[in-house]
Amino acid sequence: MKEISSAIQLIPLENYIVLSIALFSIGMMGVLFRRNTIAILMCLELMFNSVNLLLTAFSAYHSDPSGQVFVFFIMIVAAAEIAVGLSIVVMMKRNVDSVDINLLNRLKW
Amino acid sequence: MILLFYLLSAIMIICALAVVFSKNPINNVIYLIVCFLAMAGHYILLNAQFLAVVHIIVYTGAIMVLFLFVIMLLNLNKAIILRKSTVTRVSAVITGGVFFLVLLAATRQTFEIHARYPFASDFGLVSGIGKVLFSEFLLPFEISSILFISAMVGALMFGKKDV
Amino acid sequence: MVALNSYITLSWLVPAFPLLGFLITGMAKNRLKNNQAGIIASILVSLSFLMSAFLFFALRSSGQESATVTLFNWIAAGDLKIPFAFLIDNLSVTMMLIVTGVGALIHIYSIGYMHGDDRVNSFFAQMNLFTFSMLLLVMGANYLILFIGWEGVGFCSYLLIGFWFKNPAFNYAARKAFVMNRIGDLGFILGIILLFFTFKSVGFTEVFSQATSMHSGTPLVTLITILLLVGAVGKSAQIPLYTWLPDAMAGPTPVSALIHAATMVTAGIYMIARSSILYNLAPLTMNIMIILGLATAIFAAVIGLRQNDIKKVLAYSTVSQLGYMFLALGLGAYSSAVFHLTTHAFFKALLFLGAGSIIHAMGGEQDIRKMGGLRKKMPVTYFTFLAATLAISGIPPFSGFFSKDLILSKAFENNPLLYILALGGALITCFYMFRLLYLVFFGSQRLSTVHPHESPRVMTFPLIILSILSVFGGFLNIPSLFGGDSRFGEFLNKSIISGITEELGSATEIGLIVSSLILLGLVILYAYRIYVKKADIPVADGVSTNIFSKAIENKFYVDEIYSAVIEKPFGSLSDFFFNKVENKVLDPAVDEVGILTSKLGNLVRKLQQGNMSFYLFAMVAGILLFIIFILIV
Numbered sequence: 001m002k003e004i005s006s007a008i009q010l011i012p013l014e015n016y017i018v019l020s021i022a023l024f025s026i027g028m029m030g031v032l033f034r035r036n037t038i039a040i041l042m043c044l045e046l047m048f049n050s051v052n053l054l055l056t057a058f059s060a061y062h063s064d065p066s067g068q069v070f071v072f073f074i075m076i077v078a079a080a081e082i083a084v085g086l087s088i089v090v091m092m093k094r095n096v097d098s099v100d101i102n103l104l105n106r107l108k109w
Numbered sequence: 110m111i112l113l114f115y116l117l118s119a120i121m122i123i124c125a126l127a128v129v130f131s132k133n134p135i136n137n138v139i140y141l142i143v144c145f146l147a148m149a150g151h152y153i154l155l156n157a158q159f160l161a162v163v164h165i166i167v168y169t170g171a172i173m174v175l176f177l178f179v180i181m182l183l184n185l186n187k188a189i190i191l192r193k194s195t196v197t198r199v200s201a202v203i204t205g206g207v208f209f210l211v212l213l214a215a216t217r218q219t220f221e222i223h224a225r226y227p228f229a230s231d232f233g234l235v236s237g238i239g240k241v242l243f244s245e246f247l248l249p250f251e252i253s254s255i256l257f258i259s260a261m262v263g264a265l266m267f268g269k270k271d272v
Numbered sequence: 273m274v275a276l277n278s279y280i281t282l283s284w285l286v287p288a289f290p291l292l293g294f295l296i297t298g299m300a301k302n303r304l305k306n307n308q309a310g311i312i313a314s315i316l317v318s319l320s321f322l323m324s325a326f327l328f329f330a331l332r333s334s335g336q337e338s339a340t341v342t343l344f345n346w347i348a349a350g351d352l353k354i355p356f357a358f359l360i361d362n363l364s365v366t367m368m369l370i371v372t373g374v375g376a377l378i379h380i381y382s383i384g385y386m387h388g389d390d391r392v393n394s395f396f397a398q399m400n401l402f403t404f405s406m407l408l409l410v411m412g413a414n415y416l417i418l419f420i421g422w423e424g425v426g427f428c429s430y431l432l433i434g435f436w437f438k439n440p441a442f443n444y445a446a447r448k449a450f451v452m453n454r455i456g457d458l459g460f461i462l463g464i465i466l467l468f469f470t471f472k473s474v475g476f477t478e479v480f481s482q483a484t485s486m487h488s489g490t491p492l493v494t495l496i497t498i499l500l501l502v503g504a505v506g507k508s509a510q511i512p513l514y515t516w517l518p519d520a521m522a523g524p525t526p527v528s529a530l531i532h533a534a535t536m537v538t539a540g541i542y543m544i545a546r547s548s549i550l551y552n553l554a555p556l557t558m559n560i561m562i563i564l565g566l567a568t569a570i571f572a573a574v575i576g577l578r579q580n581d582i583k584k585v586l587a588y589s590t591v592s593q594l595g596y597m598f599l600a601l602g603l604g605a606y607s608s609a610v611f612h613l614t615t616h617a618f619f620k621a622l623l624f625l626g627a628g629s630i631i632h633a634m635g636g637e638q639d640i641r642k643m644g645g646l647r648k649k650m651p652v653t654y655f656t657f658l659a660a661t662l663a664i665s666g667i668p669p670f671s672g673f674f675s676k677d678l679i680l681s682k683a684f685e686n687n688p689l690l691y692i693l694a695l696g697g698a699l700i701t702c703f704y705m706f707r708l709l710y711l712v713f714f715g716s717q718r719l720s721t722v723h724p725h726e727s728p729r730v731m732t733f734p735l736i737i738l739s740i741l742s743v744f745g746g747f748l749n750i751p752s753l754f755g756g757d758s759r760f761g762e763f764l765n766k767s768i769i770s771g772i773t774e775e776l777g778s779a780t781e782i783g784l785i786v787s788s789l790i791l792l793g794l795v796i797l798y799a800y801r802i803y804v805k806k807a808d809i810p811v812a813d814g815v816s817t818n819i820f821s822k823a824i825e826n827k828f829y830v831d832e833i834y835s836a837v838i839e840k841p842f843g844s845l846s847d848f849f850f851n852k853v854e855n856k857v858l859d860p861a862v863d864e865v866g867i868l869t870s871k872l873g874n875l876v877r878k879l880q881q882g883n884m885s886f887y888l889f890a891m892v893a894g895i896l897l898f899i900i901f902i903l904i905v
């Protein structure tokens with residue numbers, strides 16, 4: 001235990017921050033980039049996880065377990081969100097026979 | 110140790126980019142799973158063993174399988190040509206890059222971090238998380254079960270044949 | 273002492289009864305049948321009267337001068353602390369007795385008078401609300417509660433003048449009364465505000481105790497009293513704001529009796545008598561009051577000479593009598609003013625109720641030229657009306673004699689010229705009242721289409737009670753000249769600080785009384801000769817050639833002058849603003865804003881096309897800009 005915790009100190013926190021930012025930006029780019037709704041959902045997962053990673057890193061460097069509990073809660077929310085999101089995709093496929101996000105263009109009302 | 114960090118990070122970044130740019134949904138899922146496994150590695154590096162295990166179970170075990178099921182159920186496994194116009198795609202890439210740079214610039218203004226609590230031997234383990242979860246965060250924990258039930262009902266609602 | 277305090281806390285019941293009556297008759301107005309509303313209202317006002325009488329005796333036997341009953345703290349903000357409190361002293365108890373006593377009689381009368389009207393329940397609800405407001409006015413322990421009552425009676429007056437609102441002329445009269453009152457109220461409320469800034473309080477006790485240490489003629493106090501006077505002038509129908517009162521006769525006759533003769537119009541007198549300490553400090557205001565009062569007394573009496581509508585005659589006579597009260601106030605004889613107020617409430621209410629009885633009998637006819645010979649047909653009305661006429665003319669021993677003579681002698685003390693003018697007004701009053709009496713009751717009936725009959729007992733009963741009061745009311749305050757002790761004046765002087773002290777020699781006073789009596793007798797004889805012997809009927813409107821009588825007939829064109837000087841320019845100014853400013857400038861400007869918005873909307877609408885990826889881009893761009901903004905700033 002002791003060794004691992006001291007091993008954390010070898011990696012600067014900045015590295016984790018930069019990594020999370022990079023993952024978040026990639027996820028966001030994907031959301032903007034793709035038309036496939038399922039792919040967009042996957043990119044959302046990427047963004048979620050980058051945040052999770054950052055939270056865990058801060059938690060570790062703070063020695064505060066609350067951060068990890070929040071990661072746990074974010075996972076809960078992500079799981080719920082994916083369940084609903086995928087069922088929407090299924091319904092969309094069934095109704096308009098496509099998973100193209102641009103077909104959902106009725107959001108103007 | 111730092112080498113391990115760089116290795117895992119490289120795997121994550123590459124896989125994430127592959128998720129964005131590869132066209133086949135099945136491939137997307139596979140890349141994402143690899144990415145998440147690397148992230149579990151990061152969790153272990155950060156001394157969060159419990160999270161690492163939960164992450165693998167929930168994400169790679171449940172969510173990604175769900176993705177795979179949906180893709181196969183909807184018969185999307187063959188590459189469907191769903192591409193945005195070139196302008197949009199280029200601008201998406203540029204936006205992502207700018208976003209990255211701006212956030213990096215923002216982190217320049219952060220301050221140094223000091224440990225709030227003395228290091229506990231069960232930090233990050235099931236017992237440590239459990240103690241916090243069932244004392245301080247008991248109410249949100251219980252409420253999250255309601256969230257799950259409503260999500261389940263919602264998913265069933267959407268999944269029904271004729272709504 | 274102890275007994276008084278425990279009784280006096282019950283004083284909130286006095287206004288509570290009419291309020292209860294208002295709530296009952298107002299809420300159940302669609303359910304009450306026939307006379308139920310009237311009976312409920314009358315009983316509650318009578319209870320209120322009994323309660324007032326009880327308070328009166330409690331106060332007398334206790335020997336205490338005043339008592340304050342605080343119901344609850346109403347406003348507390350900074351320096352402004354206003355409790356919702358009642359001040360029970362001799363003056364307010366007197367006013368309470370008048371308001372509830374005369375009010376109860378008029379309510380009973382109204383059961384007969386308003387019988388069969390469609391909205392009789394609303395009528396009684398409004399009458400009860402009026403009684404409640406009037407009681408608040410006279411009982412309030414500070415100017416603000418007085419003001420609530422003041423506005424309340426004004427509002428009820430508006431409602432009741434326009435009671436038959438299907439007639440546009442009546443609505444116009446109601447509006448006129450309301451607007452005229454509003455002018456006065458503006459002065460009144462400014463006065464209250466100034467009072468608060470000067471004394472840091474609006475409670476009577478606090479203000480008066482501070483005022484006693486002030487010097488006479490302090491400009492601030494003079495200003496306050498003038499502003500309060502403006503309010504009183506509006507409410508009590510003095511020059512120049514009197515024109516609403518004759519028009520207010522559009523309301524049902526009991527309303528005229530209660531509101532526009534006995535109670536509401538005397539609110540101004542009450543308020544000034546209440547503020548006597550302040551007025552004693554302002555000789556300038558006193559002089560203004562003398563001039564206004566005397567001018568109004570004579571002016572209105574002269575107009576009354578040529579009026580042919582029975583209620584209009586009485587209305588002008590009310591204005592004229594109020595003028596006398598103002599004269600008394602201006603002379604510093606506050607208790608005389610309140611005494612005249614009291615007797616006037618009796619005989620003027622009686623006159624109006626008698627007029628109502630006559631109108632009732634004549635089937636709604638109000639023109640005295642068409643009446644005549646009613647003496648035989650309506651004996652009760654005749655005798656009560658006669659008593660009231662004698663009282664208002666100042667014939668001893670009727671009540672009006674004592675009160676009016678008191679004012680006249682005070683005027684003589686001040687200046688013989690005032691006395692002569694005031695006596696002249698009294699003679700004119702006597703003449704037009706007897707002209708009215710002779711035209712209505714003597715001679716032969718001139719309108720054959722109606723068959724006059726005596727009114728039902730529910731209407732004659734209040735007439736009889738009031739006539740007894742009119743006849744004997746004067747004995748409340750027999751001057752020392754006739755071996756009396758001026759009990760009423762002494763009683764009131766406990767709560768009013770009188771402005772004058774000296775007494776006339778009894779020889780002078782007897783001389784004055786005898787000379788005025790001789791003149792009054794001559795006037796009555798003259799009126800008898802013209803209207804009974806010669807049976808002279810006033811000519812129809814607009815026929816008389818004499819310029820002076822024509823002017824009187826048209827009420828000296830005051831309404832026309834107001835209309836030309838104030839209403840017309842104001843109307844054309846409004847027209848200008850409406851046609852030029854509003855239609856040409858404001859409206860287009862507002863329209864342009866609307867058009868611009870919808871054009872902008874059309875422009876922006878293109879962004880809102882439902883394209884999800886565009887939305888996402890916009891969102892990300894927004895977040896980016898936000899972060900950059902935070903980074904830079």
